[in-house]
Amino acid sequence: MANAARLLGDLIDTWEGPAHQAPASNRGAGSADSIEFWRVHAQAVGYLVEIEEEINELASTNPDAEADSFFELLPQVYKAVFGMEPRWGDATGNGGNRAAINKTARQDLRRLSGLLATTAALRDLTNDQLEPVLAALSTALDEVKKAEFAEPRLRAELVDMLARAIDMVTGTESTTRQKHRVLRDASSAVVVASRAKGLSEEARNKMVSAAATLAVGAAAMFGNALVDNAVDAAFEPFKHSITTGVEKALHLVDSTNLGGDEADDIAVGDGGNESP
Known part of the structure; x- marks a missing residue:
């Protein structure tokens, strides 16, 4: 470690x-x-x-x-x-x-x-655990790059965060704590991006799935096994750590100040199919 x-x-x-x-x-x-x-x-x-x-x-x-x-x-x-x-x-x-x-x-x-x-409470991911995390980061990065955000700076920041996350979780100069933190933050960021207007249903589903995979990957760093049908068990010990960030992100998107027409400030442009 x-x-x-x-x-x-x-x-x-x-x-x-x-x-x-x-x-x-x-x-x-x-x-x-x-x-x-x-x-x-x-x-x-x-x-x-x-x-x-x-x-x-x-x-x-x-x-x-x-x-x-x-x-x-x-x-x-x-x-x-x-x-x-x-x-x-x-x-x-x-x-x-x-x-x-x-x-x-x-x-x-x-x-x-x-x-x-x-x-230390945190442990590095095994190679088997790291593989789906890297795939999720890559998927999220591809979808963000393809989306046409109304605010270009948001896309640039998301692309930078996800690219740094890939470098960090695979790097030898990153601490385990840094890797956990970047996965937690990336999960929250992808949740925000998935709620943006104008995304196709397929793109939205890919990003939601990626965010969940990143969250479970962060949970596994507390020593929980990543196994099928055990997301809740893996999620429990770090629920406060991860979900607080996710809940804040969702509150930001759904709050009155950013709701309705004002949500366009952080939303994707008119391209694609808007989900209900």
């Missing part, structure tokens, strides 16, 4: 370099004047934010997890990510190189990764 502590630790390990060089120069992503450099930095910060979320959960759900010691670790990791640790000239890595994080903090980060791997 990919957790943020492991992925960040692995990334920081690649930043080791000669002690006479500035920490930022060893990140292997060009200079600070390149966007590639800042994308790597943003990725590291994203891992940091998720690590803090994980520690907060440990503190509230597992009193024996020594969460306080991990809260004390956080400033050291922040300093490593922002190039403030170790100090100039420190040789703490291999062969006299300078590591991007002090040895004790790196060990604690590894310890946190191991703890999260054994206590």
Whole structure:
């Protein structure tokens, strides 16, 4: 299972370099004047934010997890990510190189990764579970691309979200939590798109089916088996997590402010057959 502590630790390990060089120069992503450099930095910060979320959960759900010691670790990791640790000239890595994080903090980060791997509620999808999820994302993406939305920006945002979801659930640099979150959000987004005006009945049914598959895929990440005729059983443990987003999406579409003629702001154009 990919957790943020492991992925960040692995990334920081690649930043080791000669002690006479500035920490930022060893990140292997060009200079600070390149966007590639800042994308790597943003990725590291994203891992940091998720690590803090994980520690907060440990503190509230597992009193024996020594969460306080991990809260004390956080400033050291922040300093490593922002190039403030170790100090100039420190040789703490291999062969006299300078590591991007002090040895004790790196060990604690590894310890946190191991703890999260054994206590996390979420699990990665198996290949058999991932296959229908990817098919659903692809179907939803195709239908959104074909639809003629009255507001082009909406289609562009949906296409971007679904494309990123495909990249994220298949990527090796995404955490399990990130994958779950993107499936949950994609399910809600596809529900919204399926309610738009002007969709053919066939397109609408494909999108509703895709949204359901994404929701069940997210449920399976809580350890529930994806089996035929067991959607309700898989859905129950994450009902609050997933359905809250879906209900908010439906409320947005059906609310007075967006109902009737005003719904055209987020609806598909006149093409296709409108469902009753």
